[in-house]
Every structure is written in C-alpha cells, then in structure tokens.
Amino acid sequence: MEKTVHFIMYHYVRDLKNSEYPTIKGLDKELFEKQLAYLLEHYTPVRMDEILAAYQKNDFSDIPENGFVLTFDDGYIDHYEVVYPILKKVGVQGVFFPSTMAWKENKLLTVNRIHFILAAVELKGSLAMKQLVADCFEEMDFYRNQGVTLLSNEELYQNLAVANRWDPGEVIFVKRLLQNALPEEIRTEIAKHLFQKYVGCEESTFAEKLYMNFSQMKEMKENGMFFGIHGYDHYWLAKLPKEQMEKDIDMALEAMDEIIDKECFVMNYPYGNYSEEVISYVKQKGCGLGVSVEARGAQLGVDNRFALPRWDCNDVYPKGEKV
Template structure:
C-alpha cells in the first residue's frame, strides 16, 4: 500500500522582520528546522512519483513525504525555493491565475492583511456599521445579530471565534459583490491608510512573478491550478465553477505540465461536481485540506489529503 505524507504551506517568512508581523505564517527559521526534521525521518518525493504511483503502480518508499505550497507568495521564491533546491527537494506550488493575469491582490490576502493590522473588536464594529449601511439599499440580508447566530462560530485549530466570524462573513456569507465592496473599503482604511498608491507596493511584496515561476519550473519545481480567483468552488454555481477552472487552465496552458495536470482546491473547497469537472478538463491529481495521511489510488487521486506545517516539529512537539 502506497501511503504518503503530504504537507501544506502558505506564508514562510521571518515575520518579525516584515511590515506585517501579525500575518499568520511559518517563520523561515522554523521552516529550516522542519526540513532537517523531515530529512531525518522521511524520503522526499516529487509530483511525478505520485502520478506514477497512482497511474503506473510505482512502489514508493515507506515514509515518503511531499511538500506543497499554496497561493504563489513571494516567500516561496525568496525563502523556500533556495532551501528546496539546495536539499534536492522538488516541491509543488499553486497560484490563483487572477494575480498575474490581472495584476490584482486577492480578497483572501486583503483579509489577511486587514486582520494583521486591525483590532478584532473594532473591526467587527466597523463591519457591523457597513452591514447596517448597505442593508436595504442594494442588498437584503439578516440583522447583525442574526448573522452572528447563523454562522457556526467555533474556535478552530488556528483562529479564535472573532477571526472565524470575520473570515466567514467576508469570504463566504455575504453576496459576492457586497463582500468584495466591504473588503476593499476595509483594506483601503486599515491597510493602505487611504493611500491607494500603496497597493502596487504590497502586490509586489506579496506574490511571485512569472519570471520567477519559470525559473523554479526550470529547476525542477512543479506548478498547478489553484482556481482563478481563489473562491470556494463548492459554493459556486456549476456554471461559475466551470468558468473559474477554465480561466485558470487557459492562463497556465503553456506554462505547467498538462500531462500531470494538478488542481489544488482553494480553501480545500470542492464537491463531486468540482471533481468531475476537474477530471473532464484533464486533471490527474487534486489536493484537498483534509488532515490525514494519503493512500495513493485511483479513488483518491483528485482528493489527496494534506497535513498543515503546524502539525509537525517545531510547531508541534
């Protein structure tokens, strides 16, 4: 039985030396320690190994491990890539196509920056004010108390109740147009401090560019799909979900390996329609955020489980 460990990463940086030290991520020093920890206990594999194990019957070594990096952060080029390359490790990277195609900062990252600089209680108060303002003018939705009670707010492994509430309201609960409008307003006030010229600076600080991506691919790293706009695919209409995946494939068409086309579901959000369409469009592998070791077989090929970096030393003792 081919059972492997897949690990998921997002931000990897020396947080205290950045302009936004409260961003939730893995310190670079901790990443280095984690790589050394893995080297002593696991055998690193690449995307092609997973593909060949599922579709060609290749037997992988016991305690095989594979590293994945979501969202296309500049951290992955400046901090992660040199370490992987120096250790002969081939990782997998996925990036929403909208970032490069439209030179746009994604809402998911705007929310990260807002939460990194704003006081939780004042932010909730400000959100309620905006909900009160827009309610009945352009949009209809319940009262603030009803919204809070309707959303299942329970402390997660990484966020408290307030953060969970803010994320769910701004990422999924509100109508698409309204949540984009409110996120942009909060981002302008709290992060850009009403100076729109700061946006491009932050954009360039946040993500990799195409030349960096091509260099990483040339050096043996793998890249795959991560949606177009980093939306919850399972919450979208079938038509919108298909458009999102189509736009992502179209953008990456001449850049990534289509023989081993891989999708990494944003937020780990997918359903049977998402998986079916990914297969229809030629995807051979898919990564979820389900926390478990992954058994490599045809049944699981499009829903491979992943641990979080926080599940291992030095974050977890």
C-alpha cells in the same frame, strides 16, 4: 500496494519577526528550515511527477513508505525568495499552487485582503478586533439601507463565529463573512474598504510585492519545482454556479499552460472546498490528482486521488507533533 505519503501545506514562509506584518499567520523561515531538516532525517522526499506516474501505472511499489511532499499555496513572493533557494540547495522538489488572477492581473485577492486586515488588527490588540467586527456590522447596515436583503448582524455572527483549531470565533466570523457569506460584489467592496482603513496601502502596489510573477515561476519550473492549479480567483469552488466554477478553472488552466501539463495536472481546491461536481469537471479537463485540506497522511491507492489529504505546516515538528 498502498503507500502513505505526507503532503504538507504551507502559505506564508518568511522572516516573520523582521517583517512588516509579524502577526501574519505564516511560518518563520528559521522554523521552516528546522522542519525540512527534521523531515529529511525521518522521512523521504517524493516528487509529484513520481506520484502521478504511480497513479498512471496503478503501481505504488516505487513510492517510498513515509514519503513527504511540500506544497505551497497562493503564489506568494515568499515562495520564490525564501522557499525556492532552500529547496534547490537540498534537492527537494516543492509543489506550488499560485492563485492565477493575482499574478496575471496584479490584483490583490480578497483572501489576502482578509489576511492582512487581521494581521494589522492583531498588532493593535483586542480592542481593535472588536472594532473590526463593529466595522463589519456598519458596512452591512449600509447595504441594508440601500435595500439589500441580508441576515441580521446578530444572526450572521451566531452562524459564522465558530472557532476552529487555529482561530477564535470573532476571527472566523470576519474570514467567513468576507470569503463567501455575502454576495460577491458586496463582500469584495467591504474587504476593500477595510483594507484601506487597517492596512492603508494602494492595492496594486501591495499585490506587486506580495505575489511571484510568471518569469519567477518559469525559473522555478526549469529548476525542478512543480506547479499545479489553484483556481483563478481563489473562490470556494463548490459554492459557485456550475458555469462560473468551470470558467474559473478554465481560466486558471489557460494562464498556467506553459508550466503545467494540461493532460495530467494537479488540482488544489481553494479553502479545500470541492464537490463531486467540481471533481467531475477537473477530471474531465485532464486532472491527474487533487489535494484537499483534511489533516492526515494520504494513503495512495486507498484515498480518493482527487482529494488527497494534507497536513498543515503547524502539524509538523517542531511546531507540531503529528508529523
């Protein structure tokens, strides 16, 4: 018997208006509390352990209809300082997916360099956004002058600057350019340069403040929270060569060994990017369930258990109207 469960995806959850970067694409703490109150009134919380057990038995009769699961990506300090106390107080399990390199090596992930570059730019207005695009063009011109073959700035902008439901084209251009459109070494160096220009903070200091540490995660695990895998370096896994993709997943599994069940772990693909090859490998490594970023309710017993859809938190009342 199939059951619908609403997996909901969160990233930053903080007191936005009083934070250093109020324009970061996150959810305000007060709004999170309102969402949780709404969900508890209209839906039923489900533990990830219960869902994994249901799949192992192939019996979903014990899963409540219209259940919900709250998931939190990337391992931000917000999850320990803001989310965890709220969930612990009301007895709801959160499911957390830290990006492993961030806490293990105290390194700032490129995805977060991009987030805070854009947040700093947004504080300065539309002219600053145009300057950021121009800076990206200038950085790429530098590498072309060094003999690196890249598409022209105009071609790259046309190919990448495709607006989605959250961001305008110029923002998507910067995100996609620095996430995966350029060779890794080049995009990392460009992101570091732009981070220094627009944010102006030493990266290891910034990382230490941005992410949870492992002792905090272990405390959360001991108090009923659930942890899964989100890769090591937050790559688009399906775009990696096979050996690099496997190494990234292996390193994440090894680092998270103390707080996951390696015989039946949950995989969360960074950027929602996966392929049959990626799914095949995580299954081989012991994955019991995977989550994606397709925005709808998950039909347990019908949907691919290794790529279950998740709503974005902006879809949830009172921010949105889909859940």
